[in-house]
Amino acid sequence: MAPAISSLGPRPLVFCGPSGSGKSTLIKQIMNDFKGVFGFSVSHTTRSPRPGEIDGKDYHYVSKEVMEKGISNGEFIESATFSGNLYGTSKKAVEDVQRSNKICILDIDTQGVKLIKQTSLNPVFIFMKPPSMEVLEQRLRGRNTESEESLHKRLITAKAEMEYGSDPNNFDIVIVNDKLDKAYQELKEFLMPLIQEVNK
Ligand SMILES: Nc1ncnc2c1ncn2[C@@H]1O[C@H](COP(=O)(O)OP(=O)(O)OP(=O)(O)O)[C@@H](O)[C@H]1O
C-alpha cells in the first residue's frame, strides 16, 4: 500500500538527476532568491558529512542501524541505497515544510522518484540533465568530494538515471544544465506560477 502522506500546502517539487548534474547548486540559488517561499526536505543518510555540510540542514546524518529502524517503523515516505549508502525522506521532513505553507523541495534519486510516484504526495517532477557524461564527470571530479570508488559508482548509476530522465512521461520538465545562468532562468520561469501562488 502507498505510504500515507498529507497533501497540505502547495505542491512539493522533486529534483532528480545524476550526481553532479547541479541539483543542489540550483536549489540553493532559487531558495536564496526567493526567501521564505521554499523549504528544503532534509533527508536522512548514512554517508559521512562533507566539509561544510551541516547536520540537520544538509542531511540528518545517521547510522545504518538508526536508519533501518526508522524505515521498518514506517517513518520514511521513500528510501534507497545510492553509491553504497542509505538515503531517505522522512514523513516529518516533508510535513514540517508543508505545515509552514512553503513549497517543499525534495532532492532525491530515481529510485526515490519511482517510490514517490506511488504515494499521494503529487509533486512536480524536475529532472536536471548534464550536457554530456564527459562534463558530468569533470564537474563531479572538480567538486572534489568523492573517492575514486564513489565517483565510479556514481557515474555508472548516472547512465541509468539519464535513461530514466529521457522518458518524457517521467518528469514535468527536463532542464539541461549547460550554462548555469541559462539553466537557472529556465527553472525560475517554470516555477514562477507556483511562486506567485505562494506569494498571493
Ligand atoms: N552549469 C554549471 N557549470 C559549471 N559547473 C557547475 C554547473 N552546475 C553545477 N556546477 C558544479 O558542478 C558540481 C556538482 O554540482 P552539484 O553539487 O550542485 O550537483 P548535484 O546534482 O547536487 O550532485 P549530488 O547529487 O551529488 O548532490 C559542483 O561543484 C557545482 O559547483
Ligand SMILES: Nc1nc2c(ncn2[C@@H]2O[C@H](COP(=O)(O)O)[C@@H](O)[C@H]2O)c(=O)[nH]1
Ligand atoms: N531516494 C533518495 N535519494 C536521495 C535522498 N537524499 C539525497 N538523495 C540522492 O542521493 C544522491 C547522492 O547524494 P549526495 O548528497 O551523497 O551527493 C543524489 O542523487 C541525491 O539526489 C533521499 O532522501 N532519497
